[in-house]
Amino acid sequence: MTYNSFAIMGPSVVGKTAVVIDLARKFNGCVIAADSFHYYDKIGLGSWKEHEAAFNGIPRLLYGILPLDSPIISYDEFYHNAEKARREAISGGFTPLFEGCHSGFARHLAGAKNPPASEHGLIGVVVLMPYGINAQKKIKDKVRQRLERYVQLGIVKEVKNLIESGYSDTVPMRSLLYKHFGDHINGKIDLHSAIESTYTDWLNCVDKQIVQFQTVKNSFRLPVDLDNPEATLDDLVEFISLNLR
Secondary structure (H helix, E strand, O other), X not given: OOXXXXXXXXOOOOOHHHHHHHHHHHOOEEEEEOOHHHHEOOOOOOOHHHHHHHHOOOOEEOOOOEOOOOOOOOHHHHHHHHHHHHHHHHXXXXXXXXXXXXXXXXXXXXXXXXXXXXXXXXXXXXXXXXXXXXXXXXXXXXXXXXXXXXXXXXXXXHHXXXXXXXXXXXXXXXXXXXXXXXXXHOXXXXXXXXXXXXXXXXXXXXXXXXXXXXXXXXXXXXXXXXXXXXXXXXXHHHHHHHHXX
Protein backbone atom coordinates (compact mmCIF):
# COMPACT_ATOMS: atom_id res chain seq x y z
CA MET A 1 0.00 0.00 0.00
CA THR A 2 1.27 3.49 -0.83
CA TYR A 3 0.45 6.89 0.66
CA ASN A 4 0.73 10.53 -0.35
CA SER A 5 0.61 11.73 3.27
CA PHE A 6 2.32 10.60 6.45
CA ALA A 7 1.93 11.21 10.18
CA ILE A 8 4.88 10.93 12.55
CA MET A 9 3.29 10.43 15.94
CA GLY A 10 4.34 9.16 19.34
CA PRO A 11 4.79 10.05 23.00
CA SER A 12 6.62 13.12 24.19
CA VAL A 13 10.46 13.35 24.04
CA VAL A 14 10.98 10.68 21.34
CA GLY A 15 12.33 13.26 18.86
CA LYS A 16 9.39 13.66 16.47
CA THR A 17 9.85 17.32 15.56
CA ALA A 18 13.52 17.03 14.66
CA VAL A 19 13.00 14.04 12.36
CA VAL A 20 9.91 15.58 10.73
CA ILE A 21 11.91 18.70 9.85
CA ASP A 22 14.58 16.50 8.24
CA LEU A 23 11.92 14.48 6.42
CA ALA A 24 10.29 17.66 5.13
CA ARG A 25 13.58 18.75 3.59
CA LYS A 26 14.09 15.38 1.92
CA PHE A 27 10.55 14.80 0.64
CA ASN A 28 9.43 18.39 -0.08
CA GLY A 29 7.13 18.21 2.90
CA CYS A 30 4.66 20.55 4.53
CA VAL A 31 4.51 19.94 8.29
CA ILE A 32 1.01 19.94 9.79
CA ALA A 33 0.29 20.16 13.52
CA ALA A 34 -1.35 17.09 15.06
CA ASP A 35 -0.99 18.22 18.66
CA SER A 36 -3.59 20.45 20.29
CA PHE A 37 -0.92 22.42 22.19
CA HIS A 38 0.60 23.56 18.90
CA TYR A 39 -2.72 25.04 17.81
CA TYR A 40 -2.56 27.94 20.27
CA ASP A 41 -0.82 31.23 19.65
CA LYS A 42 1.22 33.18 22.22
CA ILE A 43 2.82 29.95 23.49
CA GLY A 44 6.58 29.83 23.20
CA LEU A 45 8.41 27.12 25.13
CA GLY A 46 6.96 23.68 24.56
CA SER A 47 5.34 24.70 21.28
CA TRP A 48 6.31 24.89 17.62
CA LYS A 49 7.84 28.33 18.20
CA GLU A 50 10.66 26.60 20.06
CA HIS A 51 11.69 25.09 16.71
CA GLU A 52 10.88 28.08 14.50
CA ALA A 53 14.48 28.67 13.42
CA ALA A 54 14.91 25.01 12.48
CA PHE A 55 11.86 25.12 10.18
CA ASN A 56 13.62 27.85 8.17
CA GLY A 57 11.53 27.94 5.02
CA ILE A 58 9.68 24.64 5.51
CA PRO A 59 5.94 25.30 5.07
CA ARG A 60 3.80 24.45 8.06
CA LEU A 61 0.07 24.51 8.71
CA LEU A 62 -2.26 24.63 11.74
CA TYR A 63 0.43 25.95 14.07
CA GLY A 64 -0.67 28.89 16.24
CA ILE A 65 -4.06 29.22 14.56
CA LEU A 66 -6.17 29.56 17.73
CA PRO A 67 -6.31 32.47 20.16
CA LEU A 68 -4.92 31.45 23.53
CA ASP A 69 -8.33 31.78 25.21
CA SER A 70 -10.03 29.34 22.80
CA PRO A 71 -11.64 26.18 24.21
CA ILE A 72 -9.95 22.83 23.72
CA ILE A 73 -10.20 21.60 20.14
CA SER A 74 -12.53 18.67 19.53
CA TYR A 75 -11.76 15.60 17.44
CA ASP A 76 -14.24 16.73 14.80
CA GLU A 77 -12.57 20.15 14.59
CA PHE A 78 -9.17 18.53 14.33
CA TYR A 79 -10.33 16.18 11.57
CA HIS A 80 -11.85 19.07 9.61
CA ASN A 81 -8.71 21.19 10.00
CA ALA A 82 -6.44 18.26 9.17
CA GLU A 83 -8.23 17.45 5.91
CA LYS A 84 -8.34 21.12 4.91
CA ALA A 85 -4.61 21.48 5.58
CA ARG A 86 -3.90 18.26 3.74
CA ARG A 87 -5.73 19.53 0.65
CA GLU A 88 -3.79 22.79 0.81
CA ALA A 89 -0.45 21.00 1.08
CA ILE A 90 -1.18 18.60 -1.78
CA SER A 91 -2.48 21.38 -4.03
CA GLY A 92 0.76 23.25 -3.38
CA GLY A 93 2.81 20.26 -4.51
CA PHE A 94 3.99 19.28 -1.03
CA THR A 95 3.98 15.97 0.84
CA PRO A 96 1.76 16.39 3.94
CA LEU A 97 3.64 15.41 7.11
CA PHE A 98 1.58 15.45 10.30
CA GLU A 99 3.42 15.55 13.63
CA GLY A 100 2.24 15.33 17.23
CA CYS A 101 1.83 13.35 20.43
CA HIS A 102 -1.97 13.08 20.56
CA SER A 103 -3.06 9.45 20.25
CA GLY A 104 -6.68 10.46 19.59
CA PHE A 105 -5.59 12.55 16.63
CA ALA A 106 -3.43 9.64 15.45
CA ARG A 107 -6.50 7.38 15.42
CA HIS A 108 -8.38 9.85 13.25
CA LEU A 109 -5.46 10.20 10.85
CA ALA A 110 -5.19 6.40 10.61
CA GLY A 111 -8.86 6.24 9.66
CA ALA A 112 -9.91 4.31 12.76
CA LYS A 113 -12.79 6.72 13.44
CA ASN A 114 -13.23 8.88 10.36
CA PRO A 115 -11.62 7.57 7.17
CA PRO A 116 -9.62 10.30 5.41
CA ALA A 117 -11.31 11.76 2.34
CA SER A 118 -10.92 9.13 -0.38
CA GLU A 119 -9.76 11.60 -3.01
CA HIS A 120 -6.65 12.23 -0.94
CA GLY A 121 -5.84 8.59 -0.26
CA LEU A 122 -4.91 7.06 3.08
CA ILE A 123 -2.39 8.49 5.53
CA GLY A 124 0.62 6.40 6.56
CA VAL A 125 0.66 6.79 10.34
CA VAL A 126 3.99 5.91 11.95
CA VAL A 127 4.15 5.73 15.75
CA LEU A 128 7.60 6.20 17.26
CA MET A 129 7.88 4.02 20.35
CA PRO A 130 10.85 4.00 22.75
CA TYR A 131 12.35 0.56 23.26
CA GLY A 132 15.22 -1.19 25.02
CA ILE A 133 16.03 -2.23 28.55
CA ASN A 134 17.04 1.32 29.46
CA ALA A 135 14.13 3.04 27.71
CA GLN A 136 12.47 4.15 30.93
CA LYS A 137 15.67 5.69 32.26
CA LYS A 138 16.28 7.45 28.94
CA ILE A 139 12.77 8.89 29.04
CA LYS A 140 13.37 10.19 32.55
CA ASP A 141 16.65 11.74 31.46
CA LYS A 142 15.09 13.33 28.36
CA VAL A 143 12.22 14.83 30.36
CA ARG A 144 14.60 16.15 33.01
CA GLN A 145 16.92 17.67 30.41
CA ARG A 146 14.11 19.34 28.52
CA LEU A 147 12.49 20.68 31.67
CA GLU A 148 15.79 22.09 32.93
CA ARG A 149 16.30 23.75 29.55
CA TYR A 150 12.86 25.33 29.70
CA VAL A 151 13.64 26.75 33.14
CA GLN A 152 16.92 28.15 31.86
CA LEU A 153 15.19 29.66 28.82
CA GLY A 154 12.66 31.46 31.01
CA ILE A 155 9.46 29.44 31.31
CA VAL A 156 8.70 31.12 34.64
CA LYS A 157 8.84 34.53 33.00
CA GLU A 158 6.72 33.32 30.09
CA VAL A 159 4.02 31.98 32.42
CA LYS A 160 4.13 35.17 34.49
CA ASN A 161 3.65 37.31 31.37
CA LEU A 162 0.69 35.21 30.25
CA ILE A 163 -0.96 35.44 33.66
CA GLU A 164 -0.46 39.20 33.76
CA SER A 165 -1.97 39.42 30.27
CA GLY A 166 -5.17 37.80 31.52
CA TYR A 167 -4.67 34.24 30.26
CA SER A 168 -4.54 32.39 33.57
CA ASP A 169 -7.80 30.48 32.94
CA THR A 170 -7.02 29.01 29.52
CA VAL A 171 -6.46 25.50 28.20
CA PRO A 172 -2.68 25.82 27.71
CA MET A 173 -2.25 27.35 31.17
CA ARG A 174 -3.89 24.27 32.65
CA SER A 175 -1.51 21.96 30.79
CA LEU A 176 1.12 19.92 32.62
CA LEU A 177 3.92 22.18 31.39
CA TYR A 178 2.40 25.43 32.65
CA LYS A 179 0.03 24.79 35.55
CA HIS A 180 2.56 24.25 38.34
CA PHE A 181 4.61 27.25 37.27
CA GLY A 182 1.36 29.20 37.40
CA ASP A 183 0.89 28.01 40.99
CA HIS A 184 4.42 29.21 41.72
CA ILE A 185 3.73 32.64 40.24
CA ASN A 186 0.55 32.86 42.34
CA GLY A 187 2.51 32.07 45.52
CA LYS A 188 1.04 28.62 46.13
CA ILE A 189 4.28 26.64 45.82
CA ASP A 190 7.99 27.37 45.56
CA LEU A 191 9.95 27.02 42.33
CA HIS A 192 11.55 23.69 43.26
CA SER A 193 8.11 22.18 43.94
CA ALA A 194 6.83 23.54 40.63
CA ILE A 195 9.71 21.93 38.76
CA GLU A 196 9.41 18.57 40.51
CA SER A 197 5.61 18.46 40.14
CA THR A 198 5.94 19.23 36.44
CA TYR A 199 8.58 16.53 36.10
CA THR A 200 6.35 13.93 37.79
CA ASP A 201 3.30 14.88 35.72
CA TRP A 202 5.34 14.78 32.52
CA LEU A 203 6.64 11.27 33.23
CA ASN A 204 3.13 10.06 34.05
CA CYS A 205 1.89 11.62 30.81
CA VAL A 206 4.56 9.84 28.74
CA ASP A 207 3.65 6.52 30.36
CA LYS A 208 -0.03 7.06 29.48
CA GLN A 209 0.85 8.13 25.95
CA ILE A 210 2.88 4.95 25.38
CA VAL A 211 -0.08 2.81 26.46
CA GLN A 212 -2.54 4.83 24.35
CA PHE A 213 -0.40 4.73 21.22
CA GLN A 214 -0.16 0.94 21.48
CA THR A 215 -3.90 0.82 20.78
CA VAL A 216 -3.82 2.93 17.59
CA LYS A 217 -4.98 0.64 14.80
CA ASN A 218 -3.91 0.87 11.16
CA SER A 219 -0.57 2.36 12.15
CA PHE A 220 3.07 1.30 11.82
CA ARG A 221 5.07 1.12 15.04
CA LEU A 222 8.72 2.08 14.76
CA PRO A 223 10.92 1.18 17.77
CA VAL A 224 13.33 4.02 18.46
CA ASP A 225 16.51 4.29 20.48
CA LEU A 226 16.31 7.68 22.18
CA ASP A 227 20.10 7.97 22.03
CA ASN A 228 20.25 7.36 18.28
CA PRO A 229 17.99 9.81 16.41
CA GLU A 230 20.00 9.27 13.21
CA ALA A 231 18.82 5.66 13.08
CA THR A 232 15.22 6.79 13.54
CA LEU A 233 15.59 9.21 10.64
CA ASP A 234 17.15 6.53 8.44
CA ASP A 235 14.29 4.12 9.19
CA LEU A 236 11.68 6.77 8.40
CA VAL A 237 13.39 7.78 5.18
CA GLU A 238 13.38 4.14 4.08
CA PHE A 239 9.73 3.69 5.04
CA ILE A 240 8.54 6.80 3.21
CA SER A 241 10.70 6.08 0.17
CA LEU A 242 9.12 2.65 -0.15
CA ASN A 243 5.55 3.81 0.46
CA LEU A 244 5.29 7.30 -1.05
CA ARG A 245 3.22 7.47 -4.20
